Amino acid sequence: MLKALRNAGIAIAAMSVLAAGAQAASMDKPVAARQAVMKINGFYMGQLGAMAKGKMEYNAKTAQAAANSLLALAKMNTGSMWVPGSGNDKLGDKTRAKPEIWSTYPDVANKGKDLVMALEGMVKVVGSGVDGLRGSIGAVGKACGGCHKPFREKK
Numbered sequence: 001m002l003k004a005l006r007n008a009g010i011a012i013a014a015m016s017v018l019a020a021g022a023q024a025a026s027m028d029k030p031v032a033a034r035q036a037v038m039k040i041n042g043f044y045m046g047q048l049g050a051m052a053k054g055k056m057e058y059n060a061k062t063a064q065a066a067a068n069s070l071l072a073l074a075k076m077n078t079g080s081m082w083v084p085g086s087g088n089d090k091l092g093d094k095t096r097a098k099p100e101i102w103s104t105y106p107d108v109a110n111k112g113k114d115l116v117m118a119l120e121g122m123v124k125v126v127g128s129g130v131d132g133l134r135g136s137i138g139a140v141g142k143a144c145g146g147c148h149k150p151f152r153e154k155k
């Protein structure tokens with residue numbers, strides 16, 4: 001009897017280890033997807049930043065396309081990529097998303113709205129010349145940083 005109980009205990013422990021592993025694996029895709037969205041954000045902001053600094057020649061079409069794309073991304077519903085329990089408290093190095101994203105919700109959603117607002121300002125002026133870009137990129141960068149500061153782990 002005792003032995004049977006002990007074996008059952010071992011079996012249950014083994015099952016919960018397996019379940020934890022399966023759960024972590026099921027987070028891989030949503031985590032990869034949200035990191036991909038952020039990489040695209042980084043790509044377009046890199047182009048806009050280089051043009052604003054004069055490291056890349058200003059091109060109205062390229063600038064407009066970058067801003068429009070950033071706005072489309074910011075408006076995209078990425079809710080299902082931010083699965084509760086997929087913060088770095090649970091997943092370690094796989095993610096830099098802090099658990100505060102979920103524990104202080106909806107703060108993070110408001111940061112997302114700040115970004116949409118900044119980008120709506122940018123899309124109106126970014127194609128008008130480099131001054132339009134320079135005048136609007138600060139607010140966008142601030143909105144990115146405004147979310148990273150509380151919700152993204154430092155490297």
Ligand code: HEC
Pocket residue numbers: 031034035036038039041042045070094095096097098108109111112115140143144145147148151152
């Ligand atoms: C609403 C919050 C929020 C906003 C707004 C936001 N980010 Fe992020 N960003 C995050 C979080 C959280 C992570 C970490 C994601 C992870 O590792 O799972 C991240 C990660 C990143 C990464 C690293 C991606 C990787 O894994 O390689 C880049 C680059 C990035 N963001 C760029 C930007 C840029 C540029 C903007 C503005 C246009 C922006 N982000 C706006 C929350 C935000």
